[in-house]
Structure formats: structure tokens, C-alpha cells
Amino acid sequence: MEHLSKSYGKGKQRKTVLHDINLSVGEGELVGIVGESGSGKSTLARLIMRLEPVDEGTIAFFETDDFYAACQIVFQNASAAMNPSWTVRHILKEPLRSMKDDRDAHIKLMLGTVGLEEKHLDRRPSELSGGERQRVNLLRSMLIEPKLLICDEIVSNLDRLVQKEIVELIQKLNRETGMAILFISHDLKVVQHLCERVYVMEGGKIVEESVKRDGRFSFTHPYSRQLFA
Template sequence: MEEKQTNYVLMVKDLRVSYAQEEGGLFHPKKDLDVLKGVSFSIREGEVLGLVGESGCGKSTLSKALLGLIPKYEGVIVQKSLHPQMIFQDPYSSLNPVKKVGWILEEPLRLNTELNKQQRREKVLEMLKKVGLDEKQADRYPRQLSGGQRQRVCIAESLMLSPRLLIADEPVSALDVTIQAQVISLLRSIQKEMGLAILFISHDMRVVYQLSQRVMIMKDGEIVESGDVDDVYFHPEHPYTKRLLEAAGIESPGEEPARPVS
């Protein structure tokens, strides 16, 4: 039996994105480069869907299309989240370096709500606490924070408008292994507490396994395999999926990557 449409926070059908190539010539006319080639999937409310693929496969183009940053595309994107938010790979470059953390976190509230200054400040401090940061961090600049702290600020910023959908594009790849584990644990905790849907994009098979219930494997702009994370990881069907798993050292059910304890 199919699930009701209301169970989905995002539905994508036959999404296609092409870029015009700059190079051409008399004997080599310009030709559009197909980046996404008929991508279809959905994310249920409160679900974490992993998206795995090598660099250049189209993962970031997909995330930009979902956020409305690519106006020209073919296909259908249906979102039920009023303010879908993004968590970027590099927390430092995504934060305004000349503004303090408190200002950065208040900005979405200033632009999108009618909360007064005191109410905005209270929400900022509340969100800092939720992501494991001290209130005093509100009066610091991004450069005064560690990489892990900056990524927590980015997570807090993405949550200020209480979105139903987060798109996390390689959110831990710029962090060391210990901090990666802490941020993944934080995302899992917040996801459960707030009932968020997350599209978790990564090239790291082990990181995706720790966080996701379902997973999609992308190659050359196409989804070549998808399903329950355990089914895909330990009973893969596509040769490309098998190569990714072997490269990650995940070759049999006896070698499951450890999931964090809930």
C-alpha cells in the first residue's frame, strides 16, 4: 500500500539540470552538459535520507536545485517545508566573518518574523544551548571559534525558522574524526527531538550509514541504487555501489560500520 502524499516533506520527479558549456568552435559546437538526468525520490517527514556519490556526480547541483538556487530545470519539485535550510561543508565560509554569532543567528528572525529584539535574543540563546554552545558564544566572531563550534553555529542558524527539511551538504567532511562524531551525534539528537527530515549528502559511506534510514547512490547524475540503508549496504545490487562499499572497507554484513547508540 502506498503511503499518503501528506507523509512526504519533499517529492522530486524526473529532475533534469543541464549547464551550457563555454567551449565550442566551428567543428565542435556548444553542447549542454547534462548534470542531473531524471532524478526522482521523496523524503518522508522525520526521515534522514542519505545521498552518496563521488565528487562531480551531481550531489551539490541537486541540493542547489532543491533550494531554488538553480532556476532553470526540468521536472517537478514539491516541497512542504516553508523554509528548507542548508548546512554547508565549510562552516567558516558560510558565516559572515564581520558579524558576531548572535547577529548571525538573529538575522533569519529579523527578516522572516515579527519577534521583537528581546524575543529574538531569547531564541538565539535557546538555540545555542540546543546545539551545545555556551551563551557567551553569541558575542564572539566566527574566527574566534573552533571548526566544530562554527559548524554548530551553522546548524543553529539552519534551525532558527523551525524548518521541516534540512539539506546537509558534506557537513562534517571539513572536520576531524572526533569532531565529526560529535556533530553527527548532535544532528541525530536534534533530528529526533524536532522531527526533522534531512537530506544528508556525503561521499563518506560510513558517515552516511551512521545517520540515515534510507540511502541513494548517485553516479553521473543518476540514482543507480536506493533503499533501506542496511539493504543497500549489505545486499548491494549495482556494481558502482559495490565499488564504493569496498573502497570504504564495507564488504560484508560482518563488517557493519558502528552506529551510535541512540
């Protein structure tokens, strides 16, 4: 992303929510974005996914003919991201609708990678726990083997034990598949544990970028220091 800006509203009511954002995610990288609520993190995720147009700047995703197969997103609200009347089987088969091979067999083969079992396939979202719903969302995004997975506050509504399981799962996916992951969160402990590089956002701007060295990040910007203190 280069010099990305985004505003909402018209005339005097127009408000700029992202200012001159420069950000990159390399192949196989695990990159974090942190900042307080309202800093622009989720808006940035929507722009990256082309769910909304940018006002200024460019977003480039290299070496792909099919952007939506190569770049996937998992949202914070796992329940809202699924059709409540569909079974898990139906939810997981939907992104594979153009697949010529046996979709059921492919799904069953992949269930174990996110800690789900065949018994979950015939359940509806309301019959799953919060952690199970987020695992279904992760698997749905993984089934088409994206190059980049964007995780937008995906552990914020889960209890600590389930958070730990999901974070370990993301590490495992990154390690075993080489999938690049952009992990957006306000949970600084999770980001420090999970990511190798982190961007800090304040008021719609990236105020600092830090690379983990010797297992920790170091910061020079006053806002970053205050945030991580």
C-alpha cells in the same frame, strides 16, 4: 523530485550534470545521498533549495506557505556561509528578523541544543573552531524550525572527533524535533551510521536506492557495491 534534469553551458559545450532524478524525503526521515566528487550531489542540493532553476522535472514541497522557512540548508564551508564581520549573535538574529518575541532570549534558549554557550555569542567566525562554526550554521538553520534540513558535506572538513559530535547532534535533532534531514556526503561510514535510507549517485544519475535493514544497507548495482566495498 520527479524526472529532474540539469545542464550547464550552450551549444556543443552544453553538459548535462543531472539526469532524470527521482527522489523523495518523507516527514521526519533521515535520508542519505552518496557518490564520488562530481556525481552531482551538491548541484542537486542547490536545485532542491531553489538556488538554481531546473531544466526539466518538478520539485514539490508539500504543506507549506513559506518554502524558505520550511526548507533550510547547511553548506560544507562553514566559514564562507557566515559574514566574517558579524558576531555570532548578529548571525543568529538575522533569520529571526521578523520575530516579534525577544530574539536574544530565543537564541539563548536554543544554544544548548547544538552544544554552544552564551560566551560564543560575542565572538566572530574567525574566533571559532571549525566544529563551532558548523554548530552556529546548524543553529541558524534550526531557529526557524524547518521541516527539512539539507546537510551538504557538512562534516567533510572536520576531524573525526568533531565529525562524531556533529553526527550525534544531527541524530538528536532528528529524534527530538521530527525534522526531516537529507544528508549529502561522500563519507560512507558516516552515512551508514546515520541514515535509514540512502540514494547512490553516479555521473549525475541515481543508480540505486537502499533501505537499512538489521543495521546495514545491501546493494545490487555494481557501482554501489564497489563504492561501499
